[in-house]
Amino acid sequence: MLAATSVPPQLGLDRLLPELIVAGTGFAAIVTELLLPAGRRAVASGLTAFLGLAIALIVLLTATPTGLALSVHAPARVGGVVQDVLVTGWLSDAFSIYVRGTVLVTGMLLLLLSMRYLQRMDRGHGEMTALLLFALLGVMLVSGVQDLLSFFVCLELVTIMAYVLAAFRRNDSRSTEAGLKYLVVGAVSTALLLLGIAFVYGHAGSLSFEAVAATLARGEMSVFLGLGLVLVLVGLLFKVGGVPFHVWIPDVYQGAPTPVTAFLATASKAAGLVLLLRFGTIAFVAGGVAWVPILAVIATATLLFGSLGALGQRNIKRMMGYSGIGHAGYLLMGITAMASAEIAGRAADGPPTAILFYLLAYALTGLTAFAVIVLVAGASGGEHGGRAWRGLWKRSPFLAVAMLLALLSLAGVPPMSGFFAKFLVLKALVDQGLTPLAFLGAGAVIVGLYFYFVWMKEMYFKEPDPELDAGPIHVPLSSRLALIAGMIGMVGMGVFMGPFHTWAEQAAAALLATAR
Amino acid sequence: MATQVLYILFGGMALGAALLAVTRKNPVASAIWLVVMFFGLAATYVVMEAFFVGAIQILVYAGAIMVLFLFVIMLLDLRQQMLEGKPTTRLRFFGVLAALLFLVVGVVALGDAKDRGLLHRAVTPLPREADIVAANPDATSLVDLPLDGTAGAIADEMFTRWVLPFEVASVILLGAILGAVILTKRRLT
Structure with a gap:
């Protein structure tokens, strides 16, 4: 690896074509707001964005080559030794293609479910879609970053767009509160993340992942390096919503506009986890930080807090917030299994496969649930409490069935996708000898069943609230499409899990291969 | 040696001003100390021969961003409502605890870095401007250097x-x- 090899710099912009399309669509969405009359803006900007994401998805799956883009190899000082390393670049491999595919599907469903919401807004349609697209662009970009600087900037793209989106309904005090809380907590987490990156850079002498990995692989450690890595983990835990960095979740989920909550619960969380996976392939080495106990404690606390906190919730968005913390707990358990495997030097595809499968399954399930929430709240005067859900079965059987499937999948009942996602995580834990954690995860499923069933009871066994305007709920075409796609996805990923699992497995193998 | 003295001087100035900026109760005084901190930081950049970054630091931070801060403070007329109300005992306790922990971790980390010789790594010194000019006799303007x-x-x-x-x-x-x-x-x- 000494400076003998010289790799020419790669431009390779065709590897970033889907991202360029998404960015361009974002600019187009802003223009629709300026050019079109007020009545057409909502549909036009939403449709433009949807088509842009669809084209990007087609391009991603058919015409995106793998390999490096914008890469620079250069001699870098790695712990006192000069090596030729990949200083910066963007890697398009099976892992990043899986993540980008998940993000694009998430984005398309998000836009479909936002359409109704956009139509009800009196202003800022183009801005909202553009900000959403930029945030999705950020999540796509984090999947391929190869250095700490791009890592930070791409993650901030997601976060800063989310601050604005959370506060978007500025006349609503809940939304402004959500935006402000998210901003303050997010700023602290960003500061810690940046401090961590500075410490890692200070020790490794390079921002490149390859150089940091080489430094760690040689067994070089210092308190500063360990501290830096732990601070990076803390910064990512904020994004994922792991205990004790979860405090913002219930309030922000409740206050933010529902499509934004859906974004935070799915794509934004995925950004944190994708970076945790990349970070894990570098940082989880023997002889350094005691990752397994740290992560096991955090994952356990997150799972317990999410499951127990969701028990008494009477507001559906708040309940989804706590349930989201619970799901973050399962995902962090997957990360714990990965740390255990990496530190022991076992090349195990299992944990990353489970996490990637979980991310796609959770995105489809969560988006279906949020699509129903948008419609039910819209038909009940913005009410998110239990009484809006009473007798949903009588008001709209279609919505009631969709929500039932989503709640069953969230709870992890077979044959839904959520069951196999949880199963894969628990299996990975057992494979890595972390059986107590697996038992805990299985126990939390039972608690989850209870609090999801409370909402099913409201929907199916209670009469509609006479105080609310409890007529039938109109389901517009866009939401109908989103719900049908979501339901097919949830059931399909459960019943025909083979192809999805293989795809996730290939992505996981590619992720682990880059680290070696 | 002179650069080290200057670095410590300006770095100390930035640190002291930063401390004063967070401890003042009057927001205007805080903002002014922040300006002093920005100047100290710009000076340390110059000492490290990052002249351009130093200049940008003054233009952007001490100039644009501080003016924005002062505008907000003046428009909201915050001087009337200085930070009133004392922090609770619990808040103080945790504040002091967090500061102490940070201090301990910092001292341990610095000691560890010193033991491992990380603080005195050989760094290639930047070429001096005069040497660069001498090495490029054909250059007609500074841009070519x-x-x-x-x-x-x-x-x-x-x-x-x-x-x-x-x-x-x-x-x-x-x-x-x-x-x-x-x-x-x-x-x-």
Whole structure:
């Protein structure tokens, strides 16, 4: 690896074509707001964005080559030794293609479910879609970053767009509160993340992942390096919503506009986890930080807090917030299994496969649930409490069935996708000898069943609230499409899990291969 | 030796001003100390021969951003309502605890770095300007010289090696502008 090899710099912009399309669509969405009359803006900007994401998805799956883009190899000082390393670049491999595919599907469903919401807004349609697209662009970009600087900037793209989106309904005090809380907590987490990156850079002498990995692989450690890595983990835990960095979740989920909550619960969380996976392939080495106990404690606390906190919730968005913390707990358990495997030097595809499968399954399930929430709240005067859900079965059987499937999948009942996602995580834990954690995860499923069933009871066994305007709920075409796609996805990923699992497995193998 | 003295002097000035900025109760005094901190930081950049970054630090932070801060403070007329109310005992306890923990970790980390010889790593010294001029006798203007710490050196890094984060940052700024308009403009129709 000494400076003998010289790799020419790669431009390779065709590897970033889907991202360029998404960015361009974002600019187009802003223009629709300026050019079109007020009545057409909502549909036009939403449709433009949807088509842009669809084209990007087609391009991603058919015409995106793998390999490096914008890469620079250069001699870098790695712990006192000069090596030729990949200083910066963007890697398009099976892992990043899986993540980008998940993000694009998430984005398309998000836009479909936002359409109704956009139509009800009196202003800022183009801005909202553009900000959403930029945030999705950020999540796509984090999947391929190869250095700490791009890592930070791409993650901030997601976060800063989310601050604005959370506060978007500025006349609503809940939304402004959500935006402000998210901003303050997010700023602290960003500061810690940046401090961590500075410490890692200070020790490794390079921002490149390859150089940091080489430094760690040689067994070089210092308190500063360990501290830096732990601070990076803390910064990512904020994004994922792991205990004790979860405090913002219930309030922000409740206050933010529902499509934004859906974004935070799915794509934004995925950004944190994708970076945790990349970070894990570098940082989880023997002889350094005691990752397994740290992560096991955090994952356990997150799972317990999410499951127990969701028990008494009477507001559906708040309940989804706590349930989201619970799901973050399962995902962090997957990360714990990965740390255990990496530190022991076992090349195990299992944990990353489970996490990637979980991310796609959770995105489809969560988006279906949020699509129903948008419609039910819209038909009940913005009410998110239990009484809006009473007798949903009588008001709209279609919505009631969709929500039932989503709640069953969230709870992890077979044959839904959520069951196999949880199963894969628990299996990975057992494979890595972390059986107590697996038992805990299985126990939390039972608690989850209870609090999801409370909402099913409201929907199916209670009469509609006479105080609310409890007529039938109109389901517009866009939401109908989103719900049908979501339901097919949830059931399909459960019943025909083979192809999805293989795809996730290939992505996981590619992720682990880059680290070696 | 002279540079080390200057570095410690200006670094100390920045640290002291930063401490004063967070401890003052009057927001205007805080803002003024922040300006002093920015100048101290700019001076340390200059001592490290990063002249361009030093100049930008003064233009952007001490200039633009501070003016913005002062505008906000003046428009909200915050002087009337200085930070009143004392922090609770519990808040103080945890504040002191956090500061102490940070101190301990910092001292341990620095001691560890010193033991491992990380603090005195050989760093290639930057070539002196005079040497660069002597090595390039054909150059007719400063632009042709490979000078470190100049706008040219920064542009070179930013537009070749770090072009991806640079472009992503421009999308962030666009989003921030959109956000500022949507969240603050009074009427949008």
